[in-house]
Amino acid sequence: MRYDDNVSAAADGPILRCEAITKAFGGVNAVNGATFEVPRNKITALIGPNGAGKTTVVNLLSGALKIDTGKVHLGNIDITNMERYKIARLGLMRTFQLSRELSGLTVLENLLVAPKVQAGESLFNIFFRPRLLQREEKQNLERALEILQTYGLYALRDNRASDLSGGQKKLLEISRGVMASPSLFLLDEPMAGVNPALIEKIGGYILDMKAQGVTVLMIEHNLNVVERICDNVIVLAEGRTLATGKLSELRENKEVVTAYLGEIINAGPSH
Amino acid sequence: MAQFWFYVFTLVFFLFDYFILAMGLNIQFGETGILNFAYIGFVALGAYVTGAVSLPSSVGTAQQYIFGFNMPFPFSLLAGGVAAMLMAVVVAFITLRRLRTDYLAMVLISLSLVLYDVINNYVRLFNGADGLYNVPQPMAGLFHLTSNAFVIFFACVTGVVALIMWFVMSRVTRSPLGRTFRAIRDDPDVASALGKGVFRYQLTSMLIGSFYAGIGGGLIIQFGGSFNPSAWLPGETFVVFAVIIVGGVGNNVGLLVGALLVETLLIHLPAFLPDIPGHPGLIEYIDAMVIGVALMVMLWVRPQGLVPERVRRFQVPTDELIHRDGHSVEAPVIDTMSATPTPSAMAAHEGEDA
Numbered sequence A: 001m002r003y004d005d006n007v008s009a010a011a012d013g014p015i016l017r018c019e020a021i022t023k024a025f026g027g028v029n030a031v032n033g034a035t036f037e038v039p040r041n042k043i044t045a046l047i048g049p050n051g052a053g054k055t056t057v058v059n060l061l062s063g064a065l066k067i068d069t070g071k072v073h074l075g076n077i078d079i080t081n082m083e084r085y086k087i088a089r090l091g092l093m094r095t096f097q098l099s100r101e102l103s104g105l106t107v108l109e110n111l112l113v114a115p116k117v118q119a120g121e122s123l124f125n126i127f128f129r130p131r132l133l134q135r136e137e138k139q140n141l142e143r144a145l146e147i148l149q150t151y152g153l154y155a156l157r158d159n160r161a162s163d164l165s166g167g168q169k170k171l172l173e174i175s176r177g178v179m180a181s182p183s184l185f186l187l188d189e190p191m192a193g194v195n196p197a198l199i200e201k202i203g204g205y206i207l208d209m210k211a212q213g214v215t216v217l218m219i220e221h222n223l224n225v226v227e228r229i230c231d232n233v234i235v236l237a238e239g240r241t242l243a244t245g246k247l248s249e250l251r252e253n254k255e256v257v258t259a260y261l262g263e264i265i266n267a268g269p270s271h
Numbered sequence B: 001m002a003q004f005w006f007y008v009f010t011l012v013f014f015l016f017d018y019f020i021l022a023m024g025l026n027i028q029f030g031e032t033g034i035l036n037f038a039y040i041g042f043v044a045l046g047a048y049v050t051g052a053v054s055l056p057s058s059v060g061t062a063q064q065y066i067f068g069f070n071m072p073f074p075f076s077l078l079a080g081g082v083a084a085m086l087m088a089v090v091v092a093f094i095t096l097r098r099l100r101t102d103y104l105a106m107v108l109i110s111l112s113l114v115l116y117d118v119i120n121n122y123v124r125l126f127n128g129a130d131g132l133y134n135v136p137q138p139m140a141g142l143f144h145l146t147s148n149a150f151v152i153f154f155a156c157v158t159g160v161v162a163l164i165m166w167f168v169m170s171r172v173t174r175s176p177l178g179r180t181f182r183a184i185r186d187d188p189d190v191a192s193a194l195g196k197g198v199f200r201y202q203l204t205s206m207l208i209g210s211f212y213a214g215i216g217g218g219l220i221i222q223f224g225g226s227f228n229p230s231a232w233l234p235g236e237t238f239v240v241f242a243v244i245i246v247g248g249v250g251n252n253v254g255l256l257v258g259a260l261l262v263e264t265l266l267i268h269l270p271a272f273l274p275d276i277p278g279h280p281g282l283i284e285y286i287d288a289m290v291i292g293v294a295l296m297v298m299l300w301v302r303p304q305g306l307v308p309e310r311v312r313r314f315q316v317p318t319d320e321l322i323h324r325d326g327h328s329v330e331a332p333v334i335d336t337m338s339a340t341p342t343p344s345a346m347a348a349h350e351g352e353d354a
């Protein structure tokens, strides 16, 4: 198996299958038998109350944490507890709930580092194949600048990433993931803490990704956003999948309403 | 007069040599974030191996050592570099695969202490506590050099070696590989989430840095003809750290400045000063204190070093790219739109470190 092959976006069947995965931290069963599928080329929302285990699920899927029990398949490849960089090379990218920029690198470099396999990362090529390097670097540079433009970060390209504002860091993280050409992109609350205009924009970017064949699984508390851009919803509560389906269907589901939606309907949408 | 030039070129030698050592530690620590507190151990191994391969067989001499190949320069020097790399492979597999930075640093300190004890007590390896001496001066016979002339000659040789190694190092640090190193330094989790096999890159960085350490060490024994435990007390690692911290982590020019200030002016120059009457050896202690204070002051007032790491800016043909897809560029929050449009400079890096 070659790890640099993306899981083909064209194949059929769900892009990700997750069977009864569990993860305990000491006595806390953060994820407790979550089972769900992520359909290909759709935008799926992962919702649930605070502490439901959503971020932990993303950490388990991306290999950042070890799974206690259960199985995860990406396409037809078993990625359960595979090393995280190998999972990434299969085309699974993720963002972090609290943005993690590569602080000492410039905005542009944050993107340039993202392509998964670069000829320029080999010592041999650096000294003996400078042409190849230049060509690759030029292509990556063009692509990175294009993405930065789309994401409105072009003017900030030469700033150190640590100098960006919170919202800009969110954009940087998303655009960095896009630069890596993912097949499945896991977004952990991409719109938390950003202003309404930017929420609108990020929603547009996510729809664009879908149009370009990227499957998205996003954690999101804002149900307006979920309503408008997500095709499917997975509800997680206490580490278990409570329900899956369209948001409109879930609004009818009593269990879901008590566990999560009710809270919001009563309290009004907030983070 | 000859004495004066002997002093000057001794200083010049150490300037170049510590520049090499600083580049090696910088790629590990400054670029990749590996806190290698065992660095001086790699330098020492390079020195011992270079010495032991360039000496003739130890049979019938007062010294005990392995090898004894009569190997000529520069092969003897390369042997030192390669030996340090081999040790790096072992150390990397023991430490880098599992440990977090802070634990890694502690394990490396212990490793350097173990290495120190082994080499100094296992006499058959490198002559134990006496160290190696009478190491032949490379090429001195070839050019019939007097010992003063050799100092000048070898300082120049070291300068050439340093120049080549500088060239190689800047190729590496400004390449995509160097960028990936810095990504790992900034956040190894993010780097691996981007598909970078962190261990592989850390190993590469360890290997490059250790080669520099080994070469730097090899040059020391070829310059002075001897090397013994007093030359590499485990604390010496911090002198190299002082060089890169004072000069500027992540900037090769800074490393040269650091080598000049710390190694040449603070460490070696005072050795040539006359003793303070009635207090022999006092200057040495004052010196050690001055270095410690200098390090603290730097970390306090200018942690980025005298010549800080440069932000890698790219020249970009702005006119061509803006509006390409009908996307307008957002109003810059921080104005950086200063790049002059030069289409040919598309892929050319500008403002790199030298």
Ligand SMILES: Nc1ncnc2c1ncn2[C@@H]1O[C@H](COP(=O)(O)OP(=O)(O)OP(=O)(O)O)[C@@H](O)[C@H]1O
Pocket: A025, A028, A029, A030, A048, A049, A050, A051, A052, A053, A054, A055, A056, A057, A097
């Ligand atoms: N590294 C950890 N160590 C110990 N407990 C953890 C760890 N990470 C998460 N937990 C616990 O696991 C549970 C699930 O946390 P998680 O971060 O996955 O929630 P979440 O659904 O993402 O919540 P939120 O919406 O607030 O982000 C929480 O009870 C949390 O305290």
Ligand SMILES: [Mg+2]
Pocket: A054, A055, A056, A097
């Ligand atoms: Mg979370």
